[in-house]
Amino acid sequence: MSYIKIDKDKCKSCYLCMDVCPYKLIKKSNNIGTTGEYTVEFSDSEKKCIGCAQCAIVCPEIAIIEVNRE
Ligand code: SF4
Numbered sequence: 001m002s003y004i005k006i007d008k009d010k011c012k013s014c015y016l017c018m019d020v021c022p023y024k025l026i027k028k029s030n031n032i033g034t035t036g037e038y039t040v041e042f043s044d045s046e047k048k049c050i051g052c053a054q055c056a057i058v059c060p061e062i063a064i065i066e067v068n069r070e
């Protein structure tokens, strides 16, 4: 079961990670970030994450601080 960790304090709400995830596992959260927009959260109730790290690679803010591939 792979998963990621997002540092919401680093997220600048560009949403590039949402677009790149093959399973659309990253969604807008209810938290307003430093840009005044919603930050993102990892949402994987069906355990689909494959730990591909595409989300972390595309993030300009290095806000996806951990990718665990299991
Ligand atoms: S790519 Fe990074 S900065 Fe952009 S929304 Fe995702 S976590 Fe936030």
Ligand code: SF4
Residues within 6 Å of the ligand: 002, 003, 004, 020, 021, 022, 023, 024, 025, 026, 048, 049, 050, 051, 052, 053, 054, 055, 056, 067
């Ligand atoms: S590691 Fe891959 S599958 Fe998992 S959330 Fe990031 S882009 Fe999606």
